[in-house]
Amino acid sequence: MSVLAAARDDVVELMLESPQGTPIRYDLEALCSALDIADPTRVVVEVDGSRRRAIVTIYPSNPLAEMPPPSLSDMLMDRQGRIVVGRYHNGRPARRRMFDPSTGSAVRAMVFGTTGAGKSRTVQYLLACEKRNRVVSWYGDLKGGQSAPEAEGQVDWRATTQEQVILMLRSAVAVAQERQRRYSAAGRNAFLLGRPDPLISVRIDEANRLLERGAPYREEATYLVKELGRTGRSVGIGEELDAQASHLEELGGSDTLRAMLKEGEVTLLRWSSGMMRQLVADGLLPTGDQLMPIPKSLQPRVLRSQFDVLGGDEDDDGPGTQGMGYLLSGPHPTAMMRHFRIGSITPTPGLDPEILALYGDDEPARLEEASQQAAGEAYAARHDPAAMDALFQALQSDQEQQPRTAGGGPSGSPRRSAARMEERIVSALAGADEPLSADDILAAVNADGGREVKIGSVRTTLTALVDSGDVVRAAHGLYAPTSN
Ligand SMILES: Nc1ncnc2c1ncn2[C@@H]1O[C@H](COP(=O)(O)OP(=O)(O)OP(=O)(O)O)[C@@H](O)[C@H]1O
Ligand SMILES: [Mg+2]
Structure with missing residues (x-):
């Protein structure tokens, strides 16, 4: 194997090349041990498609400890339908697709992460980006609206209970059917952004609460999620699930989601170990690739003798890692990235003014009139809690x-x-x-x-x-x- 090294500002880059026929495999743990590195998040390994070349980057400290907030230009879709969601370890922009103009396809996305990993801030950023790009956002928050309170009034539809989310998903499926009908009647075979209809994005935060075993509407929810994933893509209706899951079985069964995972935009924030095994088993990560686990904080684990004189701050928490993750469907799946800093890191007493500013002052984009009838009573009643209540009752008595x-x-x-x-x-x-x-x-x-x-x-x-x-x-x- 040949090794070339380059270094600047204490960053060391090793360019490795292996002989033909001997694909590069690596063991991150062994590598950290060989390099005597206590904080594994300082090391990044990327292997090219031939698995003959790799870049190993070694940082003096985690390069993503400080993140700037996004700029307006980060939030606006580029010609390829992508926005910038943060930065990779090497400072390059980390992009995520909102729409695929080359095929006219809406995007199916999943964001996984354990509790506190930064899912809801990511959601909040995407909602703000959608608003800025005139995408119609339908947002379900199964924490009763607590995940992203700033989204109130900034999206076309905000659903905060299981029942509201079910109604929202039914409407979304009905709108997809209606668009299919209208487009085929007009002799169109593809969705054109804004001509005449806007892109719609249906997103469910805490989707595990909707789809896990024992969830009250699991069966119907699974059906609707799958149906929307199937019909929405080609008529401009995207779908995103944000979940705390260690296993796909917790999300309505793996079959439902395997297709979404395979073709969709997958973001993995700080995870639990089971999830990782499943992603590898599902072929989402090439065999041989490994992701450096993201710790809860950047404080490296060091040993101290009981006889050491303590300086005082040894036990302080290191900087957090919220928002750090991997964009598995992007061009650099094993390159650690971090989402922009969205809002204040310390809790604010009310709505976070920095997050509100991201949304801007415009009215959110609305569902096109031609589909409002198909979206049904629930769409008409979405801002009216009493009317929605009556619809929930109807739903519940149907179930009972x-x-x-x-x-x-x-x-x-x-x-x-x-x-x-x-x-x-x-x-x-x-x-x-x-x-x-x-x-x-x-x-x-x-x-x-x-x-x-x-x-x-x-x-x-x-x-x-x-x-x-x-x-x-x-x-x-x-x-x-x-x-x-
Ligand atoms: N991109 C970010 N920028 C700034 N702070 C962040 C970011 N992501 C997360 N945080 C911090 O981490 C905290 C938890 O983030 P968030 O609520 O998004 O996590 P979560 O994955 O949705 O957690 P839960 O499972 O509890 O819903 C936030 O309150 C915030 O302090
Ligand atoms: Mg959350």
């Missing part, structure tokens, strides 16, 4: 009236009830002489002697039926059974 089935969880099986609902809708359509609107269908279904249903479930089921080909949209807002 389902018969309990073995293994169906605390609220029965949404799938079984969805199947019954499908039958009722199809027979209502079959019994009519002409195409029906969702409201007509609601009336017909409620007149069939079965239990009462709400317009929201009718719309969700109609969407699924159109998708599966059992029902067709006869004209705008009108449905008919598929003839044959």
Whole structure:
């Protein structure tokens, strides 16, 4: 193996090259030991695609200890649909994709990190960037709104309970279907940014609370997340999950998310060890690559004899590592990066003025009018807690009236009830002489002697039926059974 070394300002760079046929593998622990380095976050290893060349960078101290706040130009999408979210260890800009103009695709993203790793600040920055780029943000915060209180009024839709998030996801799926219908009617096969519709981004912070075992709406939520991931991409609706998860099984099962992980933008903040194994097993990290774990603080672990005279500050906390992570789907997956400093590091008594300033003073972008009907009652009521409450009740009573089935969880099986609902809708359509609107269908279904249903479930089921080909949209807002 050949080694070339360069150094500047105490930073040492080793350029390694191995003979052909002997791919570079490394063991970070062994490397730190060989270099006698107590703070492993001072070392960064990057290997090129051929696995014949590597750069090992050794810093005198972690280069990301201090981060500047973002500038306005960092927040604006470049021609490739990317924004700058922070810096890599070598000071270069760390970019994340918000949109792919070359294919017209919206982005599916996941941000993982343990508690306090900086997920919600990252979310807050992305929401502010979306606002600045006229993206319609739909944001679910399953910590009751505590994760990003500044987002209130800065996004098109902010949902803060499980029920609101379910309603929001249903609307998002319905909007994706509506856009599909409109685009195909217009003979368009791709989404064009802002022509005429804006990009929509649906983001769920603390997604683990929605999707983990025992979550009240796990089954439906998993279905909706998957459905939105499937249909949203090509009609300009992106999706992001921010989660504290050590295993994909905690997020509604690994199948749901594997595709999102494979093709999406994946950010890994300070993690727990199980997550890492899974990412490697899922092929997200090339075999042989390793990520230097991110410690909670940058204080290197050193040994002190009990006979040493203490200087006084040995036990002080080192600088925190919040916001440090890896952009696994970017060009430098093993290069440690850090997100910009977003807001104040110490808690503020009320809303953080620095975060509010990131959002700017403009009104947030809104869902296009042509899709508002599809977004349904929940969209219209999203700022009205009382009306939303009534919708939650409807949702809950729908769930409670389902018969309990073995293994169906605390609220029965949404799938079984969805199947019954499908039958009722199809027979209502079959019994009519002409195409029906969702409201007509609601009336017909409620007149069939079965239990009462709400317009929201009718719309969700109609969407699924159109998708599966059992029902067709006869004209705008009108449905008919598929003839044959
Ligand atoms: N990019 C950042 N810039 C400045 N401070 C940050 C940044 N990221 C995180 N912090 C600090 O870390 C704290 C925790 O961050 P944050 O709330 O984003 O973490 P989290 O991963 O969402 O945690 P939780 O799991 O508790 O929701 C913040 O209150 C802030 O003090
Ligand atoms: Mg959080």
